[in-house]
Amino acid sequence: MTCGTFLCVKNALCSLNVVYLLSGMLLIAVAAWGKGFGIVSSIHIIGGVIAVGVFLLLISVAGIIGALSHHQVLLFFYMVILFLVFIFQFGVSCSCLALSTGQQEKLLQTTWNVMNDDMRQSLELHLDCCGLFNTSTEQFLRDVQLCMAQCKKSQTCFTCGQxxxxxxxxxxxxLGGVGLFFSFTEILGVWLAMRYRNQKDPSANPNALL
Incomplete structure (x- = not known):
C-alpha cells in the first residue's frame, strides 16, 4: 500500500486530527490546573487559553468526522478554516521570532497599561517584583505603593519589566519555533484534506479502481 492510496491518506488525516484533539484537551487541562492551583488568576487569560483549546477540539472533531465519512462539504470547510489558521499562526510565529528588545519593551508597556490592579498584583506576587519599568517616577511610585510582593520588605525589588x-x-x-512547526502541520492537514477529498472511495464504488 503506497502512501497516496485512499486508505493511507484517510489514516494520515485522522492521525493528524487526533494530535490536534489531544493538544486541545491539553490546553484546557493546563488552564484548569493553573486556575485551580492559583498560578494564573486572570479570568481573561484562562478564558483565552480555554477558547483556543475548544477551537482545536472543534476543528479536530470536524476533521475526524469528515475523514471517516468522506464528507465533501465538511472537508471543504475544514480546509478553509485550517488554511486561515495557518496564515494567522505563521504570521504570529514570524513576529515572535523577529521582535527586538525595544519592541518587547513597548509590548510589555502596552500590556501593563491595560491590566487592572488585581492582575498587576497577581503578576508581581508570582514574579516577586514591583512595577514594570522605572521610566516614569510618578507611575513607578504608584506601582510600588500598590505592590504586594515579598521583596518590597527588603527594599531590593527588581522591576517586573527587567x-x-x-x-x-x-x-x-x-513560542515562535513551536508555532512555526505547528503551522506547517496545518498546511500538511490542508494538503491531506484536499487530496483525500478528491479521491474516490473504492469500497463505495468498486468500479473506480478499474
Whole structure:
C-alpha cells in the first residue's frame, strides 16, 4: 500500500486530527490546573487559553468526522478554516521570532497599561517584583505603593519589566519555533484534506479502481 492510496491518506488525516484533539484537551487541562492551583488568576487569560483549546477540539472533531465519512462539504470547510489558521499562526510565529528588545519593551508597556490592579498584583506576587519599568517616577511610585510582593520588605525589588525581559527572548524564540512547526502541520492537514477529498472511495464504488 503506497502512501497516496485512499486508505493511507484517510489514516494520515485522522492521525493528524487526533494530535490536534489531544493538544486541545491539553490546553484546557493546563488552564484548569493553573486556575485551580492559583498560578494564573486572570479570568481573561484562562478564558483565552480555554477558547483556543475548544477551537482545536472543534476543528479536530470536524476533521475526524469528515475523514471517516468522506464528507465533501465538511472537508471543504475544514480546509478553509485550517488554511486561515495557518496564515494567522505563521504570521504570529514570524513576529515572535523577529521582535527586538525595544519592541518587547513597548509590548510589555502596552500590556501593563491595560491590566487592572488585581492582575498587576497577581503578576508581581508570582514574579516577586514591583512595577514594570522605572521610566516614569510618578507611575513607578504608584506601582510600588500598590505592590504586594515579598521583596518590597527588603527594599531590593527588581522591576517586573527587567525580569520579564530576561526570559522573554528565549520564550519568544520557543513560542515562535513551536508555532512555526505547528503551522506547517496545518498546511500538511490542508494538503491531506484536499487530496483525500478528491479521491474516490473504492469500497463505495468498486468500479473506480478499474
Amino acid at each position: 525580569l520579564m525581559l530576561l526570559k522573554s527572548s528565549s520564550a519568544l524564540k520557543i
